[in-house]
Amino acid sequence: MDPGLQFWLRYVDDHGGLTEPATDGTLVVLPPAVAAEFDLPDELMVTSDPDVAREDGTVLLTTGHPVLVRAADTTLTGGDAGVVALAAPNAPAPGADYLQDRVREQFPVDHGRIDVTGLPTRVTRLVLRVGALVTYTVSDEECYQERLECWVDALSGLSLGDDDVARLQRAPRAINTATLPASLLAAAGTAVEHAHRVLDAAANRRRRTLSAQAADAHGQERTRARAYYDDVLRSLECRRATAHPDRAELLAARAATIREERARRLLEIDEKYQARHDIRPFRLHALLVPGWRVPVDIRRGARRYPSTFDWLPALASYANEGCPHCGATAPLSASKTRLGCIACQPGPVPHAVPAGPVQPATRAPWA
Ligand SMILES: [Zn+2]
The missing domain is CATH 3.30.360.80 (Dihydrodipicolinate Reductase; domain 2)
Structure with missing residues (x-):
């Protein structure tokens, strides 16, 4: 259909x-x-x-x-706005060993280790689904409309992957009508900004592709315009070379006007192919995802960094988290002074090679 x-x-x-x-x-x-x-x-x-x-x-x-x-x-x-709550899990939280194995598997720590330190407590994780209609104007004659959508975890500000989105869409919903708890309002506001940035970046990428497709037409139109004005100027120049001085002056003035006209026309063509896009949001779903907050220590030797991870039964995994220092999604790295990720921790200092006497090259046995 x-x-x-x-x-x-x-x-x-x-x-x-x-x-x-x-x-x-x-x-x-x-x-x-x-x-x-x-x-x-x-x-x-x-x-x-x-x-x-x-x-x-x-x-x-x-x-x-x-x-x-x-x-x-x-x-x-x-618009299409509303709050959707997923059904709370019937089963109790998974055991500490399972939670610890899974957290270590999902969040490898450079120079460190994650230990679960206590019992999990119930938590609600907010995920926003934001949909928008994007209008791309590639030239005066070409205009496209497409739908863009993104799912953003409010707490981490990270976009969800396709697999996680599919799992959330399949997950059973709570029977009762849901409302957004006041405690999540601020996070929802920040997440809307994240979602806008994600959509805008996607629209920019799409616009570049669409305008690359129009680049040929743009180039051809410019070439045609240039060829036309070059012809006119060449013929004026020929006439001027053999004309009476009074007439030559007139022809020179005419050529100056043609050059101005050419510049104006080329600018017009460039403006005609100036791509732009407009985002019109029409969907905002706040999805309440129940889970278990697991307290942990991220350890490096005697140094402990207490933290938490949220186990989400609907995803059968932990909610993805950015680096606590820089927000990147690179693997965590525990140094003796702070917890970060391999992207923001200072790298290992290369060992200085002591300068010694240069050894004479040994003669290869086959030489
Ligand atoms: Zn980092």
Whole structure:
């Protein structure tokens, strides 16, 4: 089925209508308000198959149809925001040995070791799902719209990988309606900023790809314009070389004007191909992910760095954490003075090689 029609059927379902698959299309019953909104009858048969739509009374609805465009506009304007809580785990927390093995596996520590130091306590980890419609303008004639989405862990500010997103989407939801606890509001605000940066960076990358595709057209248009003005200037120059002094002066002035016109035209062409993008956020889901906070010591010899990691049953792993010093996702590294990661800890000081007398080269046995 056409994704546009799929979207519209979901829209109808969400607005109190009924949709029923039939042999040659989908039977749709619309509540009066929705029927009026789309200027459609209360009951109709729809399809995205043009062959089926040739039959009497079946409406062809495919991407680009005004009815779908209106539903998309209403959805984008209304936005899609809400709080979703995952069901709390029924099982007790995993045992300390298991938690310790898994934390050591997931977070290797250079020059150090992680020891679990106490019992896990319940915790709720906030994950934001942020969706936006991005409009890329590559040139005056080329414009694209695409959907971008990112999932950000509010506490670490790190984006979730595809596997983790899939696990969260499959995880069972709590039955009760959820509200965002006040204690997580500040973290949610910071996470929205993280999400914006992630989306903006993705949009920038995409824009560069799209404008690289338009670079050929840009180059060709510039070359054509240059060739045209060069021709005009060459012919003016030929006429000036053999003209009467009064006439030559006029022709020189004309050439100066043409050069200015050329500069203006080239600037216009560059502006025409000036790519830009606009991010229009329309989705914000706050996902409450229950887990277990595990207290640990990150140790280097006698030096201890107390810390915690959050075990999330929905992911069957710990929540990813950035370096406590610089926020990077590089492996941790414990020095004698601070806990960081291999990216921000000062590297080992190379041993100085003592300067000694140069040994005479021994003669190779085969020489
Ligand atoms: Zn670091």
